[in-house]
Amino acid sequence: MNLFGHTITMPELFGQLLIGLINGSFYALLSLGLAVIFGMLDIVNFAHGAFYMMGAFAAYFLLQYTGLNYWWALILSPLIIGAVGAIVERLFLKRLAGFDPLYGLLLTFGLALIIQGLFQNYFGASGMPYAIPKQLTGAYNLGFMFLPVYRGWVILASAAVCFATWLIIERTKLGAYLRAATENPTMVRAFGINVPRMVTLTYGFGVALAAFAGVLAAPITQVRPGMGADIIAVVFAVVVIGGMGSILGSILTGFVLGVVEGLTKVFYPEASNTVVFVIMAIVLLIRPTGLFGRAA
Amino acid sequence: MDIEASITPSDTMSQDRRVGAIAFVVMVALIAIAPFFAYPFFIMQAMCFALFACAFNLLIGYANLLSLGHAMFLGLAAYVCAHAAKVWGLEPVSAIALGVAASAALGFVTGALAIRSAGIYFAMITVAFSQMVFFVCVEAPFTHGEDGIQGVPQGKALGFIDLSNPWILYIFVSVVFLFGFLVVQRAVNSPFGEILKAIRENEPRAISLGYRTLQYKLAAFVLSAVIAGLAGATKALVSQNASLTDVSFSTSGEVVLMTLVGGMGTFYGPVIGALIVVSMQNYLAQFGEWVTVIQGMVFVACVLAFRRGIVGELAALAKISL
Numbered sequence: 177m178n179l180f181g182h183t184i185t186m187p188e189l190f191g192q193l194l195i196g197l198i199n200g201s202f203y204a205l206l207s208l209g210l211a212v213i214f215g216m217l218d219i220v221n222f223a224h225g226a227f228y229m230m231g232a233f234a235a236y237f238l239l240q241y242t243g244l245n246y247w248w249a250l251i252l253s254p255l256i257i258g259a260v261g262a263i264v265e266r267l268f269l270k271r272l273a274g275f276d277p278l279y280g281l282l283l284t285f286g287l288a289l290i291i292q293g294l295f296q297n298y299f300g301a302s303g304m305p306y307a308i309p310k311q312l313t314g315a316y317n318l319g320f321m322f323l324p325v326y327r328g329w330v331i332l333a334s335a336a337v338c339f340a341t342w343l344i345i346e347r348t349k350l351g352a353y354l355r356a357a358t359e360n361p362t363m364v365r366a367f368g369i370n371v372p373r374m375v376t377l378t379y380g381f382g383v384a385l386a387a388f389a390g391v392l393a394a395p396i397t398q399v400r401p402g403m404g405a406d407i408i409a410v411v412f413a414v415v416v417i418g419g420m421g422s423i424l425g426s427i428l429t430g431f432v433l434g435v436v437e438g439l440t441k442v443f444y445p446e447a448s449n450t451v452v453f454v455i456m457a458i459v460l461l462i463r464p465t466g467l468f469g470r471a472a
Numbered sequence: 473m474d475i476e477a478s479i480t481p482s483d484t485m486s487q488d489r490r491v492g493a494i495a496f497v498v499m500v501a502l503i504a505i506a507p508f509f510a511y512p513f514f515i516m517q518a519m520c521f522a523l524f525a526c527a528f529n530l531l532i533g534y535a536n537l538l539s540l541g542h543a544m545f546l547g548l549a550a551y552v553c554a555h556a557a558k559v560w561g562l563e564p565v566s567a568i569a570l571g572v573a574a575s576a577a578l579g580f581v582t583g584a585l586a587i588r589s590a591g592i593y594f595a596m597i598t599v600a601f602s603q604m605v606f607f608v609c610v611e612a613p614f615t616h617g618e619d620g621i622q623g624v625p626q627g628k629a630l631g632f633i634d635l636s637n638p639w640i641l642y643i644f645v646s647v648v649f650l651f652g653f654l655v656v657q658r659a660v661n662s663p664f665g666e667i668l669k670a671i672r673e674n675e676p677r678a679i680s681l682g683y684r685t686l687q688y689k690l691a692a693f694v695l696s697a698v699i700a701g702l703a704g705a706t707k708a709l710v711s712q713n714a715s716l717t718d719v720s721f722s723t724s725g726e727v728v729l730m731t732l733v734g735g736m737g738t739f740y741g742p743v744i745g746a747l748i749v750v751s752m753q754n755y756l757a758q759f760g761e762w763v764t765v766i767q768g769m770v771f772v773a774c775v776l777a778f779r780r781g782i783v784g785e786l787a788a789l790a791k792i793s794l
Contacts, residue, residue, distance in 0.1 A: 286771025293764030453604035
C-alpha cells in the first residue's frame with residue numbers, strides 16, 4: 177500500500193493498530209474513572225493522571241521491597257491507591273461540597289502538582305523498567321502478525337474491567353443506588369443510605385481504576401513520574417469527545433480514539449500527537465455535548 | 473429609605489474610584505522605584521507575568537470561565553514575535569503587534585469552539601487545545617523544537633527607541649504593562665463588563681433580557697487572548713527568547729496559581745500573585761522540583777481556606793474594592 181509518499185507494510189499497519197488498542201485501553205480505563213467520579217461528585221479529577229502514575233509506582237515498590245509479583249500488584253495497587261484516593265476525598269474534597277465545582281478541579285490540580293513534584297524529587301525524570309510477568313512473555317503467531325502475549329492481555333484485562341464496571345453501575349442494586357444518589361442525594365439519604373460514604377467509595381473506586389491502568393502500563397511504558405501528566409490532556413479530550421453523561425460512551429470513545437491515533441501514526445505520523453485534539457474540535461463543532469453526552 | 477438607596481451606590485462608587493486611583497498611583501510609583509532595589513530583569517519578567525495573570529483574571533474573575541490552557545496565547549505570541557523580530561527583522565512594536573494578532577486569531581478559533589460549553593467542560597477543552605498547540609510548537613520548524621528561538625534582537629521600537637538600552641527597555645515594558653492593565657480595568661468597568669458580570673451571576677436571566685451571552689463571552693475570551701499575547705510577545709523581547717516552556721501546561725497552571733493567590737476578580741490580585749509566584753521561582757530555583765510541590769501546596773491551601781486570595785481578603789477587611 178502506498179499513501180502520502182511512503183509505503184505501508186501490513187506488519188507496520190497491524191503493529192500500530194495494536195499499539196493504538198493498547199493506548200485505547202488506558203484511555204478507556206482512565207476516562208471511565210473520570211466519568212464515574214464526575215457522575216457522583218460533580219468534579220473533574222485533575223489528579224487522575226497522578227494516581228495512574230502512583231498505581232505504576234505501587235507495582236514497582238511491591239516488587240522491589242516486598243517481592244510481591246505482578247499478579248499481586250494488579251490487585252493490591254488499585255486497593256492501596258484507591259484507599260489513598262478515599263482519604264483524599266475525606267480530607268480535602270469533602271470540604272468543597274456546595275462550592276463551585278471549579279474549586280474541586282483546582283484542588284485536584286494542586287494535588288497533582290504535589291504528587292508529581294514529590295515523585296520527581298525522589299526518582300528524577302527517567303523511567304524504571306518493570307519486567308513483563310513470565311507467564312505473559314512471548315508472542316502468538318496470528319498468521320498475519322505476531323501478537324506479544326502481554327499486549328493481548330492488557331487489551332483483554334482492560335476491556336473486562338471496563339465491562340464489569342459498566343455492569344455494576346447499570347445492572348446491580350448497588351449501581352442503582354449510585355445512579356439514584358447522582359440524581360438526588362437528599363432523597364437517597366432519606367431512604368437511609370449513607371451517601372457520604374458512597375461518595376468516598378466512588379472516588380476511591382475511580383482512583384483504583386486509574387491505578388489498575390497504571391499497573392497494566394508499567395511493563396509497557398516504564399515507570400516514570402511524568403507518565404500521568406503526559407496522558408491526562410488526551411484523556412480529557414477523550415472525555416469531551418465522548419461526553420460525560422455515559423459510562424459506555426467513555427469506554428467506547430477511549431478504545432476508538434486509541435485506534436485512530438495508532439492509524440494516524442501509520443498514515444500521517446506528524447499528526448499523531450494532535451489527531452485526538454483535532455477530532456475534539458470537530459465534535460465540539462457538531463455536537464457540543466459530546467457524542468454520547470446529554471444536554472447540560 | 474429611597475433617598476438613601478439612591479445616594480449610597482454613587483457614594484461607594486466615588487469611593488471605589490478614589491481608592492482605585494490611589495492604588496494605581498502607588499503601583500506606578502513602585503514600578504518607578506523598583507529597579508533601584510531589585511534586579512530590573514526580574515521586575516520586567518514579573519510585569520509580563522502580571523499582565524498575563526490580568527488577562528486570565530478577566531475570564532475567571534468576571535465571566536467565571538476557568539481557562540486551563542492560557543499558556544497557548546502567551547507562548548504562541550512569544551514565538552511569533554520572536555520569529556518576526558529575528559528572522560524577518562521587524563522592529564519591536566510591529567513584531568509585538570504580529571504576536572498579538574496571532575494570539576487573537578487563536579483565541580477566536582478556540583474560543584468559538586470552547587465557549588459553548590461552560591464550567592469544567594470549558595476548562596477541559598482549554599486544556600486539550602493548549603496541549604494541541606504545544607504539540608504543534610514541538611513539531612513546527614519555525615519554533616526550533618527543544619532549542620526554542622534564542623537571541624531575539626530587541627531592536628529600535630518605531631525605529632528610534634533603542635530597547636537594547638536596559639533603562640529604555642524597562643520604561644517600555646512598564647508602559648506596555650500599565651496600558652494592558654488599564655485596558656482590562658476599563659473593560660471590566662464598562663457596560664460590557666457589567667454584562668459579563670450579569671452573565672456570571674445568572675446566564676439564563678441575561679439571555680432572557682436579550683443579551684447574546686455567547687458573543688459576550690467570546691469577546692471576553694478574545695480580549696483575554698489579546699492581553700495574554702501582549703504579555704507573551706513583550707516577554708519574548710525582554711528575555712530575548714521564546715521556548716516550549718511558554719506554551720507548556722505548567723505555565724497554564726502557574727497563571728491560575730498567580731490569580732488564585734492574589735485574588736480572583738480583583739484588579740491588583742493577579743499583579744501581587746504574579747510577583748509572589750515569579751519570586752518563588754527565582755529564589756527557590758535551587759530547590760528544583762520542590763518548587764512544584766510548594767506550588768501545589770499553595771494551591772490546595774488557597775482553595776481550602778483562602779478562596780478570596782490576598783487582595784480579596786484585604787479588600788474585604790477594609791471594605792473597599794481593589
